[in-house]
Structure formats: structure tokens, C-alpha cells
Amino acid sequence: MTDRADILQSELRARLPETLPPRLGVAVSGGGDSVALMYLLHAIAQREGVAMHVATVDHSLRAGSADEAARVAVQATHLGLPHETLLWQGWDGTGNLQDQARQARYALLTNWAHRNGIPAIALGHTADDQAETVLMRLGRAAGVTGLSGMPNSRERNSITLLRPMLGLTRQQLRDYLTEAGVDWVEDPSNHDQRFDRIKTRDALLGLGTLGISAASLSRVAENLAQAREALARYTQETARKITVVDGGDICVDRAKFDDLPNEIQRRLLIGIIAWIAGPGYPPRGSAVEQAVAAVCDGKTLAMAGCLLTCQGDKAWFCRELNAVAHESVRTHQTWDKRWVLSGPATEKTQVRALGEAGLRQVSEWRTMGKPRPVLLSSPAVWEGETLLSAPLAGFSNGWSANFTPERPEFYTSLLSH
Numbered sequence: 091m092t093d094r095a096d097i098l099q100s101e102l103r104a105r106l107p108e109t110l111p112p113r114l115g116v117a118v119s120g121g122g123d124s125v126a127l128m129y130l131l132h133a134i135a136q137r138e139g140v141a142m143h144v145a146t147v148d149h150s151l152r153a154g155s156a157d158e159a160a161r162v163a164v165q166a167t168h169l170g171l172p173h174e175t176l177l178w179q180g181w182d183g184t185g186n187l188q189d190q191a192r193q194a195r196y197a198l199l200t201n202w203a204h205r206n207g208i209p210a211i212a213l214g215h216t217a218d219d220q221a222e223t224v225l226m227r228l229g230r231a232a233g234v235t236g237l238s239g240m241p242n243s244r245e246r247n248s249i250t251l252l253r254p255m256l257g258l259t260r261q262q263l264r265d266y267l268t269e270a271g272v273d274w275v276e277d278p279s280n281h282d283q284r285f286d287r288i289k290t291r292d293a294l295l296g297l298g299t300l301g302i303s304a305a306s307l308s309r310v311a312e313n314l315a316q317a318r319e320a321l322a323r324y325t326q327e328t329a330r331k332i333t334v335v336d337g338g339d340i341c342v343d344r345a346k347f348d349d350l351p352n353e354i355q356r357r358l359l360i361g362i363i364a365w366i367a368g369p370g371y372p373p374r375g376s377a378v379e380q381a382v383a384a385v386c387d388g389k390t391l392a393m394a395g396c397l398l399t400c401q402g403d404k405a406w407f408c409r410e411l412n413a414v415a416h417e418s419v420r421t422h423q424t425w426d427k428r429w430v431l432s433g434p435a436t437e438k439t440q441v442r443a444l445g446e447a448g449l450r451q452v453s454e455w456r457t458m459g460k461p462r463p464v465l466l467s468s469p470a471v472w473e474g475e476t477l478l479s480a481p482l483a484g485f486s487n488g489w490s491a492n493f494t495p496e497r498p499e500f501y502t503s504l505l506s507h
Contacts, residue, residue: 094266098258099130105242105254106134107210113141115203115211117195118166120146120158122274124214125165126263127255129272131212132169144173145202145211147195158275165272176202188287200247210250215240218260221307222290229290233353233375238318239311245506248496259304319505325357326504333358335500337482337491338366338428339408339464344400348386355382361504362407367395368427390463401461409467414443421471428497429469433479433489444470444480451477452485 116131118124128144135142144166146159159175166173176198178191203211220239227236243252255263267274294304332346340362347355359381363373373381373394381398384391388400395413399406409426419425421435431441442448448470449455455465468482469491479489498506 092269094269095130095133098126098262098266099134101257102127102130102254103134105257106212106252107243110135110138110140111209112139113143113206113208115143115145115199115206115208117199117211117213118144118146118162119214120162120275121214122264122267122276123216123219123255123260125162125272125274126267127212127214128162128166128169128171129267129270131254132171142171143206143208144171145176145199146173147176147178147198149178149191149194151191161275174202196246196251200249203249204247208249210252212252212254214255215253216255216258216260216263216304217308218291218294218304220256220311221294221304222287224307224311225290225294226286234314234318234321237311238314239308241315256308321353321357322505325354325361326501328354329358329361329504330501333362333500336460337468338493339406339460340366340500342385342405342407344385344388344403344405347405352382355385358504359385362500363394363396365498365500365503366407366409367413397463397467399461399463406461406464408464411443411445411463411467414467415445418442424494425469428493429491430494431469431471431479431481431489431491433471433487436473438473439478440472441469442472444468444477444483447475448472448477448480449483452480452483454485455480455483458484 114131114135116124116128118128132142134140144162146162148155148159150156156175163173163175178194178198199211203209223239224237227239230236240253240256242254242256243250245251264274294302294307297303328350332343332350334341342358342362347358350358356375356378359378360373363381377393381391381393383389384398385400385405388405389398390400391398392410392412395410397408397410399408414426417426419441421431421433421439421441423441424430425441429441443466444452445466449462449465452465455462458465465480465483468480470477470483471479471487471489477485479485479487481489481491
């Protein structure tokens, strides 16, 4: 191993978990970054007894993409690594191509990981990618969270996505590949000025005279990531003091909320909405500010699949009825991606939202102490139009409602937002 390879492997290893899983995936497109990741990570995996698996996503968006995937397969085979090409044919020619391709890529990769018993996938994002992300978000006037860039790791579809090369530049990786005699493919879309990221990449080249580089912006992102972590922990501590988790709903003390710094108010609301509605893009700044004002003013507001309603000195956050009104599953299936109802099921029982029709069949719902709208979106067991159970509305009738194992505890979830 050369000094260059030794240095790069040390930097890469420092950003990986202390103990690697026994099976580790790596996403390789054929470009210089991901090919370098495959070779560097292969050496680490061999030393640590880790079985490494390679996947290439072929988006089928341009001629030659299949050949590039086949080329990666040859390189992986040369290293003794199993390889699979994952084909995407889901673009209908409308919408944001890059965003749709990115979402499809993650879905294909995480599904591949599940099929092969792989708990984590390494991705080839570099310090240059991080710098471009920071600049793009700066253009959108992002706050601390946005400007902290991409995290070293995150969960998606119950798979850990690792980014161990955020401290390495593209040039370092290409110098390593050149020295090792390893070829890579240059994606022509990397020069397509229709894409904002490519415009940002070119703009970054012109900032060098100001001392702004991929490495410096990557360090800025790391500094802000530390600030983000501190704010997240403060938000979590605050949430434990001013909120109560009641089933799948969150009750907030309005007076104590009103006393919080605006940044903590915003973070708390974003965390609540993400926990109730599930993962996805957080609501935009203006929508969050409207929600902050609604809590302080005692108003009702629907946003991002959630409903905020106030009752006296309390603000309740719950699922919005419209978001789940048409969802119906068998009693052994997951409802609203978070609830599993257990009880004396029959072939005819279904899980649907309680709704107005169901609430009229629950005579004691007022004893729950919850506002009426909060109960309407709760899960209930039905047989036709007859309500059999509404566990979260005080009518269990032999049934229970529990979160799926994948659903994180609320206070813990705040550290990931």
C-alpha cells in the first residue's frame, strides 16, 4: 500500500463506525469517487473480515449507462466482490429529474440491502459534494441545519447510509486511482449547465481567490454540524419538559412554548411533525413560522399531514384526518406506516381512521381529555360500518394499538432532525 492509499484509507476509516457490520454494501456508479471508495473500502473490509457487496444503479437515462454498470461489475469481480446492477425505469419525463433519480436510487439501494441482509451502505460523496451542497443551501438562505450539509451517516428505509469520504476531495481520489492504475468513467451530466449543482460546481472554482474551497466549506459544514447537534440536544431536553406523548399525539404546554427561543420553537415543531407524519422533507420556513404563531395564539392549523389544534393552555399535534381518511388495511397490516392493531380479528375486520362516524359510536370519548379533532384521525377497527374498537379513543374492546418496531420513540427522534 502506498503512502497516498494509506492516508486516504485512514481518513475514510475514521468516518466509519468503530465496528463495521459483518456485511457492508457500497454503491458504485463507475465515476471516480465511487470507484475509489470501492477500492479503498475493499482493503479495509479485507483487514477487518467484512463481507463487502457492490451495487450499481443504472438510471437508463442515457446511452452507455448499461456499459458503465457492466464495467463496474468487472472491477468488482476483479476484487472478488459480488455485484448487482439495479435498473430504474421510472421517469415519465416530467418533474425534477435529478430529485426523482436520487429518490429512486436510494429506494433501489435500500431494497437491495434488505434483500441481501446488508445493514449499511457506503456512498461516495466527497468534500466537493459537501461544499456544493453548502453553497446551494446558502443560496436558499438555509439555517444551521441546512448549512451543516450532509451528515456522515443517516437512516433510510431502516438501512444506514454511510458517507466516509466527506473529508476527501475529488482530486485526491483521482490522484489515488491514477497512481493505482484504475480507470473510471466521467459522467457527461457533470458538465450539464441545466443542473444547479453543476452551476454551483463551476462557481466554486472561481471562489479560490477568496480562500473558499471545497475543503474549507466542508470544514464549515462540520462546524455547523456540531452546532446542530448542540441545538438538537437542547431541543430534546426542552421537549421532555414541555410536551407529553399521548398515544400517537403530542401535547405541548403553550405558555412554556411561548417562552422558548424561536430557533428551539421551530426545531421542536419540525421534530413533532416529522414524528407524526413520518420521514420526508420538513415544512418550509414560512409554514413553520405560521405553526409557531398558531401555538402561541391558540389557533388551529393543518400542515404537512398533521393537524395543530389548541384547547385551553395546551396545543395538540395529531395526524390530519384528510391524510388518512381513505387508508384501509387488514388488521394484521401496518396502518399509516406506524400502527399495528392486535385483537380478535376476523376475515371482515379492517383498520381505518375513527372519523366522525366512528366517534359517534364511542360514548365515553370525552373522558380521554383530548380535543375532538385529535381522536378523529386515530386508528380504529371496523367490520363494515360497525365500529369494533378504537383503542386510542377509550374503546378497546379487546384490541390494542401499538407502534411498529421501526417507529422511533419521540424524544429520541428529535436528535435526528
